[in-house]
Amino acid sequence: MNFHINQNISIHLLKVEGVSNSSVLQIGSAGMIKSLSNLYNTGGFTEPAPEATTPEPIAPLIPPTT
Helix, strand or coil: CCCCCCCCCCCCCCCCCCCCCCCCCCCCCCCCCCCCCCCCCCCCCCCCCCCCCCCCCCCCCCCCCC
C-alpha cells in the first residue's frame, strides 16, 4: 500500500538545544529512516587523548577608575 502525503509546514522559530551523534531531527513525514553512525580517525591518531584538566578561572574584567 502506498501513501501519498502533502504537507505545508510553517516554522516561525525552531530552537535546538543540542545535537549528538546519531541524532535525528525530523520535521514532516518520511517513508523510512535508517540510522547510520560512522567513526573515522582522520587525524591518524594511535594513542588515547590526554586526560582533561580543569581550566584556571578567568579574572573578571574590572574597568579602570578615573
